[in-house]
Amino acid sequence: MIKNLLKKSIPHLIKIVILTLIYSGLGIATLSFINSKILTITKFDLSVILQFITLLLVFLSASIYANITLAKFGHNLVYNMRKELVKRLLDTPSYQIELIGKAKIIASLNNDIRSISFAFMSAPGLIQGLVFIIAVSIYLLVISPKLFVFIFIWIGVTLSVGTYFMSKIHHYFKLARASDDALQASFEDSVEGHKELMLNRARAELSFAEFDVVAQQKKYNLIRADIYHSISDNWSNIMLLGLVGMCIFLSISLEWASMQTAVTVGLTILFLRGSLNALVSSIPTMLAAKISFEKIMALNFVDFSDGFDVQNSLNNDWKSIKFQDINFKYNDKFGLKNLNLELKRGEIVFLIGKNGSGKSTFCNLLCGLLQPSSGKIMLDDTEISHKNLRDYQSKISAIFSEFYLFSQVIDNQGKSLSEDEVKDLLVLLDIDEKVSVIDGKLSTTSLSQGQRKRLSLFLALCERRSLLVLDEWAADQDPVFKRVFYREILPLLKSRGITILAISHDDNYFDVAERIILAKDGYIRELKGDEREIASRDAVEKIS
């Protein structure tokens, strides 16, 4: 991902390198001006001061411009990385997302991208520092080769010891980052389970204690990282000051250089100190970013692809969806076996079964959200594969038991619906007095659970798709609306050619369905004849 982004940024990188070279050149010119014009001055000379001020102003403008360019580049790179990551998340199959886990993903989207942003923000210091150090070293080599060799060895020792501190900082950052996923899970417990935790203070205490353990671990590791960071900072600072003293000492006592050169070398090292400090302090940020980058890579999202277009290769007027010899396994414990079933266009089919019998699993397979381990799903005569999966999915609307309510109201093409269409659907679902659509968005989603379910059906119907999958949709509805749903809404949808697969145990309304299918012990089969009659009389008896 980052390689692609960097590739696209080559022209910007070239511009940055040129700017940094100009910036460094101006820094050297300033030092050289002090060395040749100011340290040799014998009387007041206005033109020297004016030249010096002009040089400083040019240097200031160049360094501000270089910094702004680098900052813009960094922000753009982070923006593109964030955009790519969210797009990859949206393209990654749901089962993979479930495997990774919500807490891990949110922790990465928040913490890892932030830490990579910090790294980019400190990149100007790092790049400028590096180029500047190289340029200044060359300058030192020219004015005093002996001092250059000494400085080279001294800085080498400083950096070698610094590297040890860096490895420690990296180690503790890594441990601190490892706590983030658990912290995120803890935050989710506290927000999503807030009501339960209000009622049960013992559970709240336990949850808090678990959070505290992880938070303390993170604190401990960050303190360790900060300790090594400050040792490293102070070490390089003191060593550089020591270097100034040593250079002057060696110049005078061993006559390695003139006083003028010694002063210039001292000034140069002090000048270099800022760049070296920026470089040293940017390294821990870079190390944290490296850890974050590895975390993001480990999420294993699918590769980036542009756009949300769906290739229309499948027939919109399909007549049947067939499951042929489908097998599916979550793990060694549960799977669906030898699944052979056909859903015809415009049919109403109810699916029944005990908890854990595989009903939702079947719905997920039907929606292409889970991948069968063997067998085929056919839409008419076309097999559903990864090539036409998006097209197949574009024919389906589903309301799962854990549904998510979006506020945007859109049709199958992502466009707004007319006011009349919206009004008719809200009236049909008897929520027109509670909700309206303003600027293409629901006016509110803060409603009762049953009303929120009606809103989810409203959104699904706005999509005008040909297969509607409902997971115990009617379970939260009052008896009056339940009747409206089974006796009026489902037949109306059927009359529009929509196929409905509904998980339902409302046996009072089983006569509405053309077919009843049963999930049991990993098998799914249609109930016919007497079996169907028994189920219609007493669904509980049939699934037991």
Ligand SMILES: Nc1ncnc2c1ncn2[C@@H]1O[C@H](COP(=O)(O)OP(=O)(O)OP(=O)(O)O)[C@@H](O)[C@H]1O
């Ligand atoms: N994400 C998952 N990973 C592993 N196993 C799972 C997963 N989801 C479900 N299972 C297993 O699959 C079995 C069937 O689950 P499924 O959700 O399909 O049942 P269900 O009939 O819809 O149940 P319910 O009526 O409770 O909603 C369960 O017994 C469970 O052990």
